[in-house]
Amino acid sequence: MHALVEIMSKLVALTEEERQGIEEAFPIKTYPKGSFLLKEGQISQDAYHVIKGCIRKYELQNAEEKTLDFIVEGQGVVDFLSMSQQRPSNLFFECVEETTVAILNQEKENKLYKRFPHFESICRTTMEGEMGAKQAEFTRFITSTPEERYLFLLAERPGLLNRVPQYQLASYLGVKPETLSRIRRRITLKK
Numbered sequence: 001m002h003a004l005v006e007i008m009s010k011l012v013a014l015t016e017e018e019r020q021g022i023e024e025a026f027p028i029k030t031y032p033k034g035s036f037l038l039k040e041g042q043i044s045q046d047a048y049h050v051i052k053g054c055i056r057k058y059e060l061q062n063a064e065e066k067t068l069d070f071i072v073e074g075q076g077v078v079d080f081l082s083m084s085q086q087r088p089s090n091l092f093f094e095c096v097e098e099t100t101v102a103i104l105n106q107e108k109e110n111k112l113y114k115r116f117p118h119f120e121s122i123c124r125t126t127m128e129g130e131m132g133a134k135q136a137e138f139t140r141f142i143t144s145t146p147e148e149r150y151l152f153l154l155a156e157r158p159g160l161l162n163r164v165p166q167y168q169l170a171s172y173l174g175v176k177p178e179t180l181s182r183i184r185r186r187i188t189l190k191k
Contacts, residue, residue: 003028003051004102011122018116025108030100037093037101038079044089046103047078053099054163058171059090067171070096070160076104076130096164146175147183154187 002023008014014022028051031037038044040060048055048071055071068091071077082089083106113120141149150173153160161169170180 002026002102004049008119008122011126012118018119021112021115025112026102026104028100028102030098031095033095033097035095035099037095038089039092040090041088043086044079044082046105047076047083048093048101048103049076050074051100051102053101054096054160055099055101056092056094056096056164056168058092058094060092065171067168070164070172072160072163078104096168146173146179147186149173150180150183151187
């Protein structure tokens with residue numbers, strides 16, 4: 001079953017026509033490890049919902065990669081600023097591993113909303129919930145020490161620690177790889 005049809009079916013009973021509309025509007029594609037779904041300078045046209053795999057969202061600051069997030073199964077990623085203002089993105093979306101996504105295109109999405117108006121409110125409610133959770137995570141993240149950030153990852157996203165290279169994880173935590181090694185060592189010694 002199409003991943004988005006499965007998700008929507010949990011929220012509302014879908015007709016066969018609605019199922020077909022979702023499948024047509026949002027294709028599913030698998031990208032190899034190292035593929036870029038968005039690069040700095042491109043204008044974002046699509047959003048991505050991860051079905052399987054992991055996407056790293058990062059930007060370049062003074063020629064150094066700064067990891068902003070890791071998007072995994074059940075999560076989505078989009079550069080809203082680039083898409084809404086049709087201006088070049090500052091972001092990169094890179095597949096950390098082979099990644100399967102549903103591709104969400106704004107134009108196709110709007111057509112689907114016109115055909116099935118109740119989808120818009122369902123999608124908006126879902127997106128508001130996801131954005132609220134991301135906002136809370138971001139607030140907790142920027143007010144935490146690197147060690148607290150790492151402990152949060154251990155508690156809330158433990159699978160991520162084995163899926164991404166240490167230097168990317170260190171960048172995400174806002175530290176150098178050596179500092180991450182020291183944090184891990186300290187935590188291990190405390191146990």
